[in-house]
Amino acid sequence: MQAKEEERPVDLLASGHRACAGCGAALTIQEILRATGANVFVANSTGCMEIISSQYPQSAWKVPWIHSLFENAAAVASGIEVALKALGRDEEGKVVVIAGDGGTVDIGMQAISGMLERGHDVCYICYDNEAYMNTGNQRSGSTPFDASTTTSPFGKKSFGNDRPKKNMPAIVAAHGIAYVATSSVGYPRDLTKKVQKAVSVSGPAYLQIHAPCNVGWGFDSAKTIEIARLAVETGLWMMYEIVDGELVNVMKVSRQQPVEEYLKQQRRFAHLFKMPGGEAQIKLIQDYANHNFETYKAASREATGEIQT
Amino acid sequence: MKEIRIHGRGGQGSVTAAELLAVAAFEDGKYSQAFPFFGVERRGAPVTAFTRLSDKKIRLRSQIYEPDYVIVQDATLVSAVDVTAGLKPDGIVIVNSEKSAEDVGLNAGIDVRTIDATGIALEIIGRPIVNTTLLGAFAGATGEISIESIKQSVLARFPGKIGEVNVQAAEKAYQLMAATERKPHKKTRARKKEAARESYEKIPTAAIGKPGTSEVTETGDWRIFYPEFDMEQCTRCGKCFENCPDAAIIERTLRGKEADEARKRAEELEKAGKIKKAAVKKAHIQYELDPTYCKGCGICANECPIQGIKMKLEEK
Amino acid sequence: MLEIMEGSHAIALAVKAARPNVVSAYPITPQTHIVEDISQLIADGDLNAQYVKVESEHSAMSVCIGASATGARTYTATTSQGLALMHEVLFNAAGMRLPIVMTVANRALSAPLSIWNDHQDSISERDSGWIQIYAEDNTEASDLTIQAYRIAEDSRIQVPVMVCMDGYTLTHTYEPVELLEQDLVDDFLPPYRPTDFLSVYDPKSFGMFADPNYYTEFRYQNHRALEAAKAVIPEISTEFGEVFDRDYGGLIEEYRCDDAEYVLMAMGSVVGTLKDTVDDLRDDGVRAGAIKLRSYRPFPADEVRSALAGVEAVGILDKNISLGFEGALFTDVKASLYHDDNAPKAFGFIAGLGGRDIPKRIFVKMFDCIRDDKKIAKSEFFDLRTQILDFQEV
Structure with missing residues (x-):
């Protein structure tokens, strides 16, 4: 049984949610739900998207939604999935996890691994805003190299976060699941296509969507999409799919932008342009971006993906 | 104190x-x-x-x-x-x-x-x-x-x-x-206390909510700037609509007379060389701001490929 | 019908009779036999349930939350460290008012590591919002499993239930168990039909956050539900008795208390030994009695008070300790007696930690203690091997 088409509300994340103006993550959720339609069960981990959408008695969700804790969304989703099976309701809809990067790559890691390994028919989507934004911009395992956050601040002896971003899609892919992909809120067509693919896979699928946070990263609220695109155009966020273990569809960038174009627009990297030694750090970031382009291109069976805006 | x-x-x-x-x-x-x-x-x-x-x-x-x-x-x-x-x-x-x-x-x-x-x-x-x-x-x-x-x-x-x-x-x-001076408080008739603002709707057993009830929160009053749409130039690409985190841009399809008028106007504009032919076909699609919820982030203006949306300071 | 079997197997059969839709568990000693037996029942097609073999107890309870919110009847079992790992999820399940049933095979908490029985694990989850009922023997544990679903799913309650049974002492003990006839269970326990559940046809939001204007009221309602369970637990016990001819009474069981001067109170399997001790003392002319506390949360303060009316002295056995104070049960019993002018003298005994056995002679000593009004050691520890202590009094 399917909910009747005409009964489906267009915006499944209702207006009146309390996300900051220009929120990349809220836009990501809008786009995810537009792509999935109303027949989904959302398990949401603690984080920005949970807090801005669910202050009792006001819920922004127009799909069945559950929030339990920070690190257990994948397990809660597993529970929903098996319950639907057990109750003979598995045709009712797809189970989707929506979680931030902290809830995914750090504290939620164990539950995700369990969910993937057990093969639940769940689509896990991580909106990646690269730090603990709900609590005010503390560093997560997904924070990029040299980003200044409140717990990885720059200072006389620090250029900010001293570790590179954790490669979560590779870790997920190592579980041997059928579909892993990265996308970005800056590329709605790509995002929509990948969400639809991910939910159509039978078994676990994983999607990590780059979702800039103007408040935490420090840029004008109007530039969320622009910054998201720059991340891709500079090679600091790679867009690809891993289908049945094989890297495919690495998004081609016709004109690679220097990383400065991305970094200079954000307060979290502003120190690199002021501090002695900052230039060398920027060079390291550029090397990382170049390395990204080269390795993904080399590993990809067919680099046929095109930028679809 | x-x-x-x-x-x-x-x-x-x-x-x-x-x-x-x-x-x-x-x-x-x-x-x-x-x-x-x-x-x-x-x-x-x-x-x-x-x-x-x-x-x-x-x-x-x-x-x-x-x-x-x-x-x-x-x-x-x-x-x-x-x-x-x-x-x-x-x-x-x-x-x-x-x-x-x-x-x-x-x-x-x-x-x-x-x-x-x-x-x-x-x-x-x-x-x-x-x-x-x-x-x-x-x-x-x-x-x-x-x-x-x-x-x-x-x-x-x-x-x-x-x-x-x-x-x-x-x-x-x-x-x-x-330079301002203390204004003595005037005794005005006690304002009628607004009938209790909070509602007394009974709470359920657990904190379970109804879908889409966030719509009672009018986030439009957070706004400092608001987007102004120039529909005459609009190519109907839909980027403003699709990139709004607050679902505060309404896509409306005009029908009947309204649609005819919009098409006529678009044809005139096309003749004047102001818009492209493709835009005429979609003239019946309108994008409107929902001021109740628009937080004024400016993404729509930034993403509009023809700079047809301008952010204006909200009159307060 | 009686059949001899291991306690864990009796629980597995009770779970099967309750027809859960989803079972989710992580193995931990001494709970393992329960989940192994359930796995076998599923593998043999005798139980039609989804079994989620999770990677931790944290996820075991989280799976139960997701499944229960979707409208499934759920079951899990754990103990000790596993229960402690579940800690935050327990509060979450209770606050979401999900009627999950869990067997706790009671075991001590580390460090030092101990796989043996005491009640520190479940007592430490006292405030999680779960109903906790302690079983004396394997038939009671099995019967409680069925009753637990009725209690948890009762629209007046909607609170998860822990059925606590002593690790090893019950779980690994072979003894005759009264089997649960499936047809009777089906009559007694109809399928779970919640009013609120996750559905695309009526998309509700579960687990919203409450600001200071609402949080207190949700907590109050939750509290009142546990208090309401004080009436519902005996009610369901009576109904169970009518169907199965086994009624365990309600929140407490009084054993030879009618004219008792001296009463000992305890929870769990040790109550059996205590009852035997009472019989022995009665034979010797001592007016001894015992109280078995079945429901620890909600705490039956009124029942305890009235059971102790006219009693000279009461001793309370705690197989747990709130370090830096005293046994948890002792505190609660004293609090229950506070407004009672004729309250008996109360003595707290801490014993049976980390699997140390409590034979009858220990209970006799405890009775001696309360009969002689003997002030026992400051720490209240009973049966302490003082010879091996290396501890400097300050």
Whole structure:
């Protein structure tokens, strides 16, 4: 049984949610739900998207939604999935996890691994805003190299976060699941296509969507999409799919932008342009971006993906 | 003891203002205390912060219910929040507004002082950050804290150039406000208490909510700028609609007569070379702002490929 | 019908009779036999349930939350460290008012590591909002499993239930168990039909956050539900008795208390030994009695008070300790007696930690203690091997 088409509300994340103006993550959720339609069960981990959408008695969700804790969304989703099976309701809809990067790559890691390994028919989507934004911009395992956050601040002896971003899609892919992909809120067509693919896979699928946070990263609220695109155009966020273990569809960038174009627009990297030694750090970031382009291109069976805006 | 309540919006620095007031009072040799209403509010949502000043050690830890002074950082809050709730009979309300005290929509019997802090901040600081300006205004209007201590506290928090321009803005506001006079409170007929604002809808067993009920929160009043659409140039690409995090752009399909008129107009524009042929076909699609929810982020304007959306300062 | 079997197997059969839709568990000693037996029942097609073999107890309870919110009847079992790992999820399940049933095979908490029985694990989850009922023997544990679903799913309650049974002492003990006839269970326990559940046809939001205007009221309602369970637990026990001819009474069981001067109170399997001790003492002319506390949360303060009316002295056995104070049960019993002018003298005994056995002679000593009004050691520890202590009094 399917909910009747005409009964489906267009915006499944209702207006009146309390996300900051220009929120990349809220836009990501809008786009995810537009792509999935109303027949989904959302398990949401603690984080920005949970807090801005669910202050009792006001819920922004127009799909069945559950929030339990920070690190257990994948397990809660597993529970929903098996319950639907057990109750003979598995045709009712797809189970989707929506979680931030902290809830995914750090504290939620164990539950995700369990969910993937057990093969639940769940689509896990991580909106990646690269730090603990709900609590005010503390560093997560997904924070990029040299980003200044409140717990990885720059200072006389620090250029900010001293570790590179954790490669979560590779870790997920190592579980041997059928579909892993990265996308970005800056590329709605790509995002929509990948969400639809991910939910159509039978078994676990994983999607990590780059979702800039103007408040935490420090840029004008109007530039969320622009910054998201720059991340891709500079090679600091790679867009690809891993289908049945094989890297495919690495998004081609016709004109690679220097990383400065991305970094200079954000307060979290502003120190690199002021501090002695900052230039060398920027060079390291550029090397990382170049390395990204080269390795993904080399590993990809067919680099046929095109930028679809 | 004097109690001050600050009403602002997330991101306007209300908490910082409360803290700076406390620091300044401490510099003046007083005991002081500053704290926010601990919440989860994001940028733009109404927030409250509190400051207490006293000659004696302050032990009180509750929120402030009967303030001596109220600072309103954003005049739009007057309609959204009961900013004068519990105000002491001889209390003063300082409102950031270019309007006169009579026109901000508060009870005529209250000593309201308005100051165009946004204007001052834009002129001196170059950004609409009004909290330091309002601190100067507070010192001028109330005399509770010296302007020197305000300046000191601002400089300590924001060293260098930024601090200096903030101090200048505070000084200007101080001068303007020091020139205002105490307005005796008039006894007006007691305002009929608004029939209890809160609803008494019964709560369920657990905190389970109904779908889409967030729509009662009108996030449109968080806005400082609003997008203005130029539909004549619009190519109907839909990017504004698709990139709105708040679902505050409505895609409307015109039908019948309305659609015919839109097509006619588009054809004229195409002839005049103003729009492309493809846009004529989609002339019946309209994009409209939903002012109830638009937070004014500006993504739509930034993403519009023909710069057909302009961000305009909201009239407050 | 009686059949001899291991306690864990009896629980597995009770779970099967309750027809859960979803079972989710992580193995931990001494709970393992329960989940192994359930796995076998599923593998043999005797139980039609989804079994989620999770990677931790934290996820075991989280799976139960997701499944229960979707409308499934759920079951899990754990103990000790596993229960402690579940800690935050327990509060979450209770606050979401999900009627999950869990067997706790009671075991001590580390460090030092101990796989043996005491009650520290479940007592430490006292405030999680779960109903906790302690079983004396394997038939009671099995019967409680069925009753637990009725209690948890009762529209007046909607609170998860822990059925606590002593690790090893019950779980690994072979003894005759009264089997649960499936047809009777089906009559007694109809399928779970919640009013609120996750569905695309009526998309509700579960697990919203409550600001200071609402949080207290949700907590109050939750509290009142546990208090309401004080009436519902005996009611369901009576109904169970009518169907199965085994009624365990309600929140407490009084054993030879009618004219008792001296009463000992305890929870769990040790109550059996205590009852035997009472019989022995009665034979010797001592007016001894015992109280078995079945429901620890909600705490039956009124029942305890009235059971102790006219009693000279009461001793309370705690197989747990709130370090730096005293046994948890002792505190609660004293609190229950506070407004009672004729309250008996109360003595707290801490014993049976980390699997140390409590034979009859220990209970006799405890009775001696309360009969002689003997002030026992400051720490209240009973049966302490003082010879091996290396501890400097300050």
